[in-house]
Amino acid sequence: MTVRAPLTTDRPHEPLTGSGDWHGAPTTTQIGILTARSMRALVLNRRLLIIGLLESLVMLVAFGQVFSGLAYAPGFPAGVRYVDFLLPALLLTTTLQSGIQAGIGVTDDAQSGILDRLRSMPVWPGSILIARSLAGLARGALRLAVLLALARVLFGYDPAGGARGVLAAAGLSLALSWSLGWLFIALACWIDQTEALHATAGLVMFPLMYASNAFVPVGGLPGWLRRIARYNPVSHGIDSARDLCLTGTTGPGVLNAVLAGLLIAVLAAAAAVRGLSRAR
Amino acid sequence: MTAPAAPSIEVRGVTKRFGRVTALDDVDLTVPKGAVHGLLGHNGAGKSTLVGILATLLRPTGGSVRVAGLDVLERPAQVRRRIAVTGQQTTLDLTMSGRDNLYMTARLLGAGRRAARARTGRLLEAFELTAAADRPARAYSGGMRRRLDLAMTLVRRSEVVFLDEPGTGLDPASRLATWDMVRRLTATGTTVVLTTQHLEEADRLADAVTVLADGRVVATGSPEELKRRIGRRSATVHLATAADTLTADHALAGAGLHPECDHPRRALTVTLNRDRDLTAVVRALDAAAIEPTRLTLAEPGLDQVYLALTGHRRTEAP
Numbered sequence: 001m002t003v004r005a006p007l008t009t010d011r012p013h014e015p016l017t018g019s020g021d022w023h024g025a026p027t028t029t030q031i032g033i034l035t036a037r038s039m040r041a042l043v044l045n046r047r048l049l050i051i052g053l054l055e056s057l058v059m060l061v062a063f064g065q066v067f068s069g070l071a072y073a074p075g076f077p078a079g080v081r082y083v084d085f086l087l088p089a090l091l092l093t094t095t096l097q098s099g100i101q102a103g104i105g106v107t108d109d110a111q112s113g114i115l116d117r118l119r120s121m122p123v124w125p126g127s128i129l130i131a132r133s134l135a136g137l138a139r140g141a142l143r144l145a146v147l148l149a150l151a152r153v154l155f156g157y158d159p160a161g162g163a164r165g166v167l168a169a170a171g172l173s174l175a176l177s178w179s180l181g182w183l184f185i186a187l188a189c190w191i192d193q194t195e196a197l198h199a200t201a202g203l204v205m206f207p208l209m210y211a212s213n214a215f216v217p218v219g220g221l222p223g224w225l226r227r228i229a230r231y232n233p234v235s236h237g238i239d240s241a242r243d244l245c246l247t248g249t250t251g252p253g254v255l256n257a258v259l260a261g262l263l264i265a266v267l268a269a270a271a272a273v274r275g276l277s278r279a280r
Numbered sequence: 281m282t283a284p285a286a287p288s289i290e291v292r293g294v295t296k297r298f299g300r301v302t303a304l305d306d307v308d309l310t311v312p313k314g315a316v317h318g319l320l321g322h323n324g325a326g327k328s329t330l331v332g333i334l335a336t337l338l339r340p341t342g343g344s345v346r347v348a349g350l351d352v353l354e355r356p357a358q359v360r361r362r363i364a365v366t367g368q369q370t371t372l373d374l375t376m377s378g379r380d381n382l383y384m385t386a387r388l389l390g391a392g393r394r395a396a397r398a399r400t401g402r403l404l405e406a407f408e409l410t411a412a413a414d415r416p417a418r419a420y421s422g423g424m425r426r427r428l429d430l431a432m433t434l435v436r437r438s439e440v441v442f443l444d445e446p447g448t449g450l451d452p453a454s455r456l457a458t459w460d461m462v463r464r465l466t467a468t469g470t471t472v473v474l475t476t477q478h479l480e481e482a483d484r485l486a487d488a489v490t491v492l493a494d495g496r497v498v499a500t501g502s503p504e505e506l507k508r509r510i511g512r513r514s515a516t517v518h519l520a521t522a523a524d525t526l527t528a529d530h531a532l533a534g535a536g537l538h539p540e541c542d543h544p545r546r547a548l549t550v551t552l553n554r555d556r557d558l559t560a561v562v563r564a565l566d567a568a569a570i571e572p573t574r575l576t577l578a579e580p581g582l583d584q585v586y587l588a589l590t591g592h593r594r595t596e597a598p
Contacts, residue, residue, distance in 0.1 A: 024389060030388055112373065116337055116367055122390075
């Protein structure tokens with residue numbers, strides 16, 4: 001029988017383990033390394049990538065066609081095609097999906113066991129989460145690019161706000177969804193299970209997107225839902241994105257959306273780091 | 281006179297509850313620096329829970345824990361700078377290659393790019409993973425994943441290394457190689473805590489063992505000490521004919537020695553509960569005019585100690 005000997009005996013002088021001086025990389029290096037890891041998974045997992053891109057196509061076609069009749073409903077802005085009304089909402093919906101994926105990345109890491117290894121190493125828990133959120137942001141940007149290209153090709157999307165307005169709306173959507181994505185990361189850190197996170201994320205997404213002005217004007221909602229929609233940061237974000245796409249400018253609502261998003265991000269990030277750091 | 285060195289691990293009165301289930305109950309443990317300490321116990325005995333607490337991954341419900349001189353509850357981040365863990369389950373990024381897993385670990389620990397590359401190459405070679413280095417870990421066999429897991433634990437020199445059932449999934453050759461690895465680790469002053477269900481592993485490697493049963497410590501000491509204290513020597517008498525075997529069986533039973541008879545092999549085994557029992561065996565055979573072909577003495581094994589202490593508890597997963 002051949003006996004396998006770790007650190008082969010041809011170098012018996014060599015220490016078995018590496019340097020004892022490695023006590024942890026600086027936080028920025030940790031974030032860089034872990035973001036690269038998450039991005040690699042994003043690119044290598046072709047199935048997930050293709051599904052993500054198809055999802056943009058399906059949403060665009062389904063919502064664009066199924067609800068196109070809403071453009072003739074009372075209260076709908078005059079002279080605006082439904083696809084022009086819809087697309088700013090889809091920008092946010094699409095990028096929010098990437099926020100959920102960031103949370104799922106955390107639960108996947110918990111289930112594969114790599115999270116336990118990272119947690120037993122001198123790695124700041126925040127680095128793991130920031131890396132996941134940055135990878136989610138990159139995924140969101142990629143999906144937005146595909147969505148806008150498809151909208152242009154399939155529906156001739158060319159709003160009055162011009163390319164600059166659309167890009168500004170896309171940037172705002174990315175910023176807001178990155179902020180809201182921390183909600184899903186926080187949930188992931190406390191839930192630990194991918195299946196449970198999927199179910200919970202659905203519960204969070206539903207009111208965020210449907211109790212808002214995403215798919216119909218707020219005026220068309222029942223009274224109680226209208227009140228919720230007016231406070232929903234998603235409504236403020238979509239309002240601003242619509243303004244940017246349709247006119248190239250926006251009002252003070254953008255500040256409300258960004259501030260609300262920032263507040264949610266700070267609170268959720270704190271909860272996420274606390275959830276991940278806790279010794280179970 | 282110099283004061284004795286502080287222990288590497290000190291556990292005092294540790295309790296861990298998961299809801300209504302008590303996983304650990306008032307556990308004490310002391311491990312000196314540079315020692316190998318074995319944790320033995322049936323599935324669900326609390327071994328992995330204890331390792332999880334020592335490795336800062338679990339929070340005890342009560343009691344105090346110090347690792348490398350630091351309180352794990354007050355200074356977990358500092359403890360993590362001094363430890364390395366191989367869990368019971370492999371802890372790899374399965375989407376990444378073996379090389380990338382090792383490189384990432386080295387870089388996160390603080391190695392520069394060049395040092396991380398060099399260390400990665402050395403560990404791949406040492407754990408015989410070079411040929412598969414660039415394949416995703418998902419495509420590795422169970423044994424290869426385990427070897428990669430162990431390699432990731434050895435990326436840097438740590439004061440304390442926790443190996444939770446490191447032999448799981450390894451072939452006999454790899455298991456022997458792991459034993460060699462543990463010996464070489466302790467030679468550099470590293471303290472190793474090893475949980476195992478392979479009693480031979482603990483017997484060969486551990487300076488001391490703690491036996492856990494249902495979350496409680498039922499015995500602690502060196503394997504030799506436990507064998508002396510709890511194990512029993514036995515004598516086996518081999519006989520020439522079936523008739524001799526029957527006669528010897530009656531003779532030994534008549535002397536109150538309770539032999540276990542193995543008729544096909546024509547052998548009788550007597551547990552030597554007292555020092556004088558061996559003399560009694562010889563006298564009883566002599567009185568019955570039986571001349572054995574062979575008389576062998578067996579020292580107690582750790583398996584015997586383990587079974588005596590844990591009361592033959594089931595070893596399958598709960």
